Amino acid sequence: MSLIPRRLPLAVFLAVQMLMPAAEAAGKTEAVVPKAEAEAGGFASYRLANGFKIILAPFPSAASVRVELLVKTGSKQEGYGETGMAHLLEHMLFKSAGPRADLKRDLTALGATWNGTTSTDRTNYFEVVAAEPEKVDEVLRLEADRFIRASFTKAHLASEMTVVRNELERNDTDPGSVVMRALQRQSYFWHGYGRPTIGARSDIEDAPFEALQAFHRKHYRPDNAALIVTGNFDAQRVLALASRLFAEARNPAEPKPATWTREEPRAVINRSELFLPAGTTIAASGWKLPGMRDRSLYAFDLGVSAICAQDWGSLRKDLVLERKLAVSAQCRTQIQPDYSLLVGSASAGKDADAEALGRALREHLETAARQGISQEQLERARQAELNGYERLASNHESVASLLSRAEVAGDWRLFFWQRDRARDVTLDEVNAALRKWVVPTNRADVLLRHGDKPEVPASSAAPSAQELVAGGNWPALAQASDPIPASAAELAKASVPVPLPSEMAKAVLIPRKTQGALAWISLNNDYGNTQAFTGRRVACNFGSSLLAYGGAGLNRDQLDAKLEALQAQWSLSLGEITLEVPRKNAEAALDILLAVWAKPSLPQNEFERMKAASIARLEAALKDPASVASSQVALRFDNYPDEHPNQPWSLERQLAAVRAATYEQARQCVADLHGVGRLRLAAVGDFTPADVQAVWGKVAQLPKSPVPYERIREEAAPAAVDTAPIVVSMPAKPNASVVGQALLPITDDSPDFPALRIAAKVLGGDADSRIWQRLREKEGLAYGAGVSLAGRSFDPRSSFRLQASAASPQAEAALASLKAELARALKDGFSEQEVERAKRTWLEERKTGLRNEKGFVGVLSAGLENGHDYAWIAQYDAQISRLSAADVTAVFRKYLQGAPLVWSVGRGE
Missing domain, CATH: 3.30.830.10 (Metalloenzyme, LuxS/M16 peptidase-like)
Known part of the structure; x- marks a missing residue:
């Protein structure tokens, strides 16, 4: 209640x-x-x-x-x-x-x-x-x-x-x-x-x-x-x-600006052709629709959801899986107050036939709209829409965005009116709307086509928002739940270790009544070892991803349908099963995922689709100077044995490996490695330890991995690195990426790491940092600028990165400013005022982050692997609170003074 x-x-x-x-x-x-x-x-x-x-x-x-x-x-x-x-x-x-x-x-x-x-x-x-x-x-x-x-x-x-x-x-x-x-x-x-x-x-x-x-x-x-x-x-x-x-605000003497421009219905197809060295081919079409206060828009949107659903809709199946004309295809209704738009798009590799791609996209959507959808498809789309509305009970930030959108359309209560339309529009309304609006003479793809009295859809005047919401009586959306713990220490007390009868399995639980009565379960399966992955990373990545596309007698469409009915959001691979679902449906949803995981179907057409998409992505990356520069920087720090699973590869080598990968290799990797290795089970929700042990009882029945698990060890950060600057220039690229990269011989468990974290924050960690204030606020050189620090938990190979995004002619100025701020920090250190500000901000951000209920299960699961549970986080933050400027300066100089730093610029010529 x-x-x-x-x-x-x-x-x-x-x-x-x-x-x-x-x-x-x-x-x-x-x-x-x-x-x-x-x-x-x-x-x-x-x-x-x-x-x-x-x-x-x-x-x-x-x-x-x-x-x-x-x-x-x-x-x-x-x-x-x-x-x-x-x-x-x-x-x-x-x-x-x-x-x-x-x-x-x-x-x-x-x-x-x-x-x-x-x-x-x-x-x-x-x-x-x-x-x-x-x-x-x-x-x-x-x-x-x-x-x-x-x-x-x-x-x-x-x-x-x-x-x-x-x-x-x-x-x-x-x-x-x-x-x-x-x-x-x-x-x-x-x-x-x-x-x-x-x-x-x-x-x-x-x-x-x-x-x-x-x-x-x-x-x-x-x-x-x-x-x-x-x-x-x-x-x-x-x-x-x-x-x-x-109340202090005053209106000017002039009346509030009004808008009155409307679109005139006309029989026309507009077309534009673009040429860009992008490494990819894209086709898109748009059909103009009525605005947010027209009931038929919501009937139309449910019909589009059925045609365009990524996992079970017909568009992707046709263009991507069956005809293989595209590596991706999608469509959606862009809902807006005055006029909405059906947007369909498809992409393929750089050598694809754009005319054929666009023609296939348009023909599929117009044919599908003419034929209409079935009652079963409507109910599936309706269920997905209503699932989304139901989840809003635990997500006030998303509710705020929707209230804002409705208010701009005339009245915030339209949010509830729209939800009601998802519940009550009929199949006849859906198919009538599809046939009315998805016609060639209402399309943007500039060619003028003659037609004798062509049919041109025209929208009637929409009622006022007040008319639509008048008399509406909606129950309260928010629901009661347990208070969110206010600190890492409280979350540590709330975390309950659950004993399991296996040395290769650990479990932990936070039992609580959650917002929206949701539950989260994470099953992380640590599997394989260095030898098992050597020389087969691409094939194994493809194989692992294929587990999500069906099994146990279910194809991907059927799997999605079952889990949508249970209002579940999920992921599935060789290494993990994650699940967000209403608590009442948790056992049923998990049983489905476990059954699919145990007997995956590994469809070959999905492998071919993933391979084509990877090739297109890498071909596009080779046309992007920032991506090429980043790849070259990674190679400078390569001190791994050849074919080591974590060895950095050039984009060219990645592309060659993807092109050479076969379905049989991916399938064989699954055959060799599939099974339970070392298991980490974490749960958040209205569970008891016995419920978690019951989950383990099901997992324990799954096949065991034939390969013993052993963590893949990283090489320590190399002491000797080629630090010659890297500059990659390409035509028609007005934007530049400027980066300074170092690998540091430290883990995030080191006593020095909290001080290094605060140093990074003062230097470039937020909008009050030195780098942001100089490059963004004072000099106006960069859209984004700052410092990132990524710590490794087991091996001393943490990443320290300075970066800025600037216009290509300003790349050298941005580079000079980054270098100057780094040199100033090393020479002058940090002040007490800066460090205290960064500490306060860090702890406030941590406090906010810890209150994200959805994130609890991820922290629990990671803590079972690296020990970074909520008790560790509380201790870490306590270390940060005790730091002085002298501590932060000394640690920063210890690791950055003389550290091999590779500067790179990827820009336009």
């Missing part, structure tokens, strides 16, 4: 009204009384006098809170010369605001995960923090400062413009992005959806600062914005504070 009374939102509203006079009498603030606007599913919305909306969606069992500032303006509202301005403004609003010099720095200090995104219809800013009232209060204050007191400058624009331009250049060299933006332009004659959000280079580079300010004043107004808060929070406290903070 839910902990949220159905009338809670009204109670919150009345409580806030009672608080306001007291606050006013105390002289703290002028009384601000929000108007209760709507309730649904345990959620509620309120409206301030200035038009600002506050939407509260409490999830009392959650461990975190998500706060979103939603501005209902995106690229759709941009005018001539303003393309990309909504997105550019999103970047600007992470700069200064009111008393805040750097919003990203303030968010990082709170341990928040944060971001901002821009779409055609809206811009949003959101962050997730631990469910602590003081942190939630501070985030509300920060968002109010961002919305009301943004103070971005010309200097900010000059710095960030190059970052946004760098993002544009990255998109311009990504084949998928280029294709999708072209399809977007071809699909709309007049509507703003035809303008990609990133904008035109000329507008990004040349738009005056005053124009950006004017765009901000025009659109960032309280009657065009909303605050959405989800998770575990005090609704009374949040509503009172948010109302007071955002």
Whole structure:
């Protein structure tokens, strides 16, 4: 039963009204009384006098809170010369605001995960923090400062413009992005959806600062914005504070900008041909559809789900598995407020016939739509859709995104109305919608075709959002669960070792009532040894992946259908079985997976599909300077015996090995190694130790691996390395990747490792680090820049990596800045202030990460292998809390001073 009374939102509203006079009498603030606007599913919305909306969606069992500032303006509202301005403004609003010099720095200090995104219809800013009232209060204050007191400058624009331009250049060299933006332009004659959000280079580079300010004043107004808060929070406290903070916002004298442009139905097929040295071939088509408030869209979407499902839909079977025209094929409904789009795409190797590929894609989708789907297919697609909605009870962050999308379409309660449509649309509605919209004269693939009175589908005016949700009565979405442990120490106490009658098996359990009554099971099977894998890594990787494609009399379609009916998400290979499923279905789902694992079918057509996809991926990588440079760097650190399973290979060698791999080799690898080796069993959910032992009882009946398990040992980091710089240049690549790579003789169990971790964080670990602040914020050289440290648990071969992504002409400047920051750190060390900031941020991020219930089972399983369980994590963090600047500096110099460091640049010529 839910902990949220159905009338809670009204109670919150009345409580806030009672608080306001007291606050006013105390002289703290002028009384601000929000108007209760709507309730649904345990959620509620309120409206301030200035038009600002506050939407509260409490999830009392959650461990975190998500706060979103939603501005209902995106690229759709941009005018001539303003393309990309909504997105550019999103970047600007992470700069200064009111008393805040750097919003990203303030968010990082709170341990928040944060971001901002821009779409055609809206811009949003959101962050997730631990469910602590003081942190939630501070985030509300920060968002109010961002919305009301943004103070971005010309200097900010000059710095960030190059970052946004760098993002544009990255998109311009990504084949998928280029294709999708072209399809977007071809699909709309007049509507703003035809303008990609990133904008035109000329507008990004040349738009005056005053124009950006004017765009901000025009659109960032309280009657065009909303605050959405989800998770575990005090609704009374949040509503009172948010109302007071955002009531200060004022609307300009001009009325709120409106949009009225509509698409005219016309018989036309638009076509665009693109040429790009991408190493791959892609075909895509789009069919224009009605917007989010049209009931038929949801019938259409279920039909598309049946045709396009990756595991059981007909599109992939036809193009990839049977005719082998493509290495991948997919389609989906892109649901948007004004107009939606059916997008179909297929990709193949660089030498594929693009005309044939596109023709096959279009013909399949139009034929499938004309023929319609069966009731059985509809129910399977419907079940998958409803499974997704049911999982939202334990994922308030995803609910927030969907509420935001619905609010932009007119009313956040459309979220519930849409869910109802998934339940009640009929087969006749589905097939009528498919036949109406998926026709050649409604397609973007520029050719004008003559036709006598062609049929052109036209959508009628959609009802208002308020009409659709009027009278809706939805039960509370959130459900009760056990409180999330607040620390690693608490999780360590909650972890229960489960004794098993085997030296080759270990088990551990966290018994708890989870959000959404879900359960997680991880069966990790450590198998094989160095000798068994030597010379056959490619074949064994293919063989291991094939286990997921059926067995025990079930093909992949049937396997998926059974597990979808049980609402399961899963993975299956020689080395693991992972399962997320409602607790009530856990035993049934696990039995299916164990049976398939024991008797896999290893279909040859899936092997051929995987092989073709790998070849296409490697051929594309050979055309990418960053990938080639990265491969060359890895070879510099190769001190393994030849054919060792972990030996780095060049891209050319990888491609040759994949081309040479055969189905028989993959099948033989499974035959040689299949079976239980050393088992690690972890579970989270409403289980008892006896339940876990019962799982082991089933696993113990499985065949044993004929090869004894022995961990594949890494070579220690080499002391001598060729450190000559690597530069890879290729034509038509405006974006560069700059990397400095070192392998260090240390494991993550070393007493020195926590200090090295904090050194990496200060130098380049987050948005307040030295490298980010210099390359991104001050110099505007890089879209992304920082340091990563990847520790190895058993062998001293940990990776330390400095990196930046920059425009190709700025590659040398970015390289110089990275080198300068490394040299400064080695020479001057780190200050106490920097180290204390990094320690606080690390511990706050850890606190947030530890509250991710879904991640518990992975930590438990890893801990059974390397000892890094929650008790180890608690001890590790305690070590970090005791570090001084002198400790961090000394360890950093110990491992990086004189360490062989290979610098590489992959860029355009």
